[in-house]
Amino acid sequence: MIHTSPADIRAIRDLEETARLVVGLALLRDPDAYRPWREPSITAEQRAELDAAARAERAERVAYAPGEHQDAARPDVLDLLASVLDRAVVLADHISRASWLPVLPAAPRDGDPRPYMLRAARYLPQAVIGWTNGSEIAHWAADEARALRSDVEAALALMSDGQRLKALCPWCGGTTEITPTGGEYTWRVRTLPGDLTAIVCEGGYCEPPSRDVGTWWRGRPAWPLHEWDWLARQLNAADARTEGSAA
Secondary structure, three states: OOOOOHHHHHHHHHHHHHHHHHHHHHHOOOOOOOOOOOOOOOOHHHHHHHHHHHHHHHHHOOOOOOOOOOOOOOHHHHHHHHHHHHHHHHHHHHHHHHOOOOOOOOOOOOOOOHHHHHHHHHHHHHHHHOOOOHHHHHHHHHHHHHHHHHHHHHHHOOOOOOOEOOOOOOOOOOOOOOOOOOOOOOEEEEEEOOOEEEEEEOOOOOOOOHHHOOEEEOOEEEEEHHHHHHHHHHHHHHHHHHHHHHO
């Protein structure tokens, strides 16, 4: 078994955590995705009124407003995703070469950074023991991994307990006492006991099958951080079903 140092452990932990977090960052490419410092918590009815007003305003506009981009995605998020990918590729390449392994194929500009993060995490201990300056490699990797994680966490605003996510729960459809027909955004990021970060459906009427629930908090379904990748796939599947039925 390859010995791991404290720096190795920190780097591996941060790389694996960032590989999970970056799924949420990719979802923020949607210009309509909610972020707490840019949109207040409003009801489904209020949101519909605002959306109608926004559509009317866009229809009447003849030019783009100052600072507005015509990209279909948020430029700031695209820039950060590109930066995360570039840094993950560099990290994986260095660690692969230090481990006497071939590097992974080059990534497209909009590629997935997770394979590179996980490659670096997997082979870092091997790279460290193979060189006399292994301690320097470990600390460099730990610094890079921590910077990646901090940037992604900041973009997701995970430090804000109670953040509402702009996504309809695939199981209850956003059903609440106020909106019994659904359509409310009921997911919130919560810090649970033991510093466990999770998404909780707080609509009060959500009862997914037990196999689909990571844990429960105050009688409500919750999905810890390590399940967010799976949760994103459930959202995508639900969106695909909705689009298919509307076609």
